[in-house]
Amino acid sequence: MVTDRRVFGVFPNEDKAMDVIQEMAGKPWRLERVHSPFPSHRVAAALKVKKSRVGYFTLAGGFLGFLSGIALAIYTAVQWHLTIWGKPVVAWFPFIIVGFEFTILFSVFGNVLGLLVLGDLPDYDGPELYDPRCSGEHFGILAACPEGEQEGLADFFRSKGGEARVISA
């Protein structure tokens, strides 16, 4: 099948985008890409997208951060041996705060590292075909079809409440 014509549809909300995704399953056209302004569980489930591995980077960062925070607090406390109000020098109770803050910080670092590694970032050019409104509140769907069917595909997108742009070959 020759699939050298593509149509980019822009939809104002998740429901309309979901309608299109679900109906595309029964059509002879191929869904190439979906842009969402927020992480949409419904779209991810409909596209059967595999669970992202970025979360593992975040988890690893969190563990490392917690241990680092506690270690830093303990190390700095034992350098001075200041006894305050009879409290132990190494007291886990207040050190939880340092551990908690480092957990958050290093989780964020892990998350960013995961995005860079797994998201092929930085990508200075951006996706090949894109509508900036998809970074706002719109959903974008890029679909491919055989030569001659691009107007039919565009009409399908329009009938579902979206705008359609036929991409030149």
Next chain:
Amino acid sequence: MKESIHTTIPSRKALVLFAGLTLLGFGAFVVQVSGKNPGRAWQAYLINFLLWSAIAQGGLLFSVVMHITKARWSGRMQSLAESFAAFFPLSLVLFLVLFLGKDYLFPGLHGEVRGLEVWLNLPFLFSRDLVGLLLLYGIGLAYTVYALRLRADSGGGGGGRIGSLVRRGWTGSEDEVKRSRHRMTTLSVLYILAYGFILTLIAFDLIMSMEPPFYSTLFGAYAFAKAFYLGLLALMVVAGLYYLRGGEDSGLRPSDFHDLGKLVLAFCLVWADFFYVQLLIIWYGNISEETRYLIQRVMLLPWRPLAWTVFVMGFVIPFFVLLNKRVKERPLVMIPFCVFVIVGLWLEHLLLVGPALNPGTVTLPVGPGDVLITLGFLGLMALAVTLFLRWFLHPVVGRS
């Protein structure tokens, strides 16, 4: 679109069960209060009054917050949350009855209160709390009436005499709808302000004042954060039962439970954080008026195991369980889980008031009588919510 929810309306059998529980609890209370240890009956009464009133106050707060933020995801949950307002009149009556137990409930106020005599005298304490509750409940009920009137056109105003009373004068015109929404917004703001102030006052008066001169500035905020946590847990239970009974007809979806579950997790963290912040300040400051309260509850027997139990049931388990998306989406799992956490917070109330009411005890002052009285309060709350849902037809229709 008018939704058919005949299958979601709670059955008469449920009403009979809840009425039975209420009578059982009332009977247990009367037997215990006229027995050898009336203080224990009043302890259970106080704990349950605080817990169930907090559930009602926090439950309605969900609807108020959703309205004021113009949230659109929560339409059906918001309607269910309004049913907790049905407990407000009962809570007021229960508070008046609480006054009869004043000799048992405020051991610290019968002796020296070191400069706090003007503030901590019982008639003034009860009067100000009564005025506060009247204000809070008045605003909450007014908000609820407007919410029901706005649903009158879609059958949400309810049938029968009560429904007619709610809808009296309602024409459904565009101006009237606009005016009602505006009033609801005003009442939402007033409710939130009253919620913060009145729950702080109740916490200071009915819990913190048990052991003067202990005080914690954050105690009030801790109490109202806990009340919202409790309200969200109870809403999850009510919504879950509603969904299990009505399925698609209930208008609820698994994604609604996921969203509510995320809020429950958030307020689990807020509650634990407010607890920890107080603990840390008292630990570091090491001031004897404050540390005595803490030491008794987290370091000495028989309260230390209870403190750890509360920590695990109220924070550790909910935190790890609620991280999972699939768990949050399943009412069959969330209902027993939320009941478990509410039990943990019941124990937390025991931890706060128990040491003051049972000085020198070597065993935890909890027994079958406390369980029966708790079941009575549960029956009363369930009866109120169930009657609300039965009276006001199509309560799960979202607002247009």
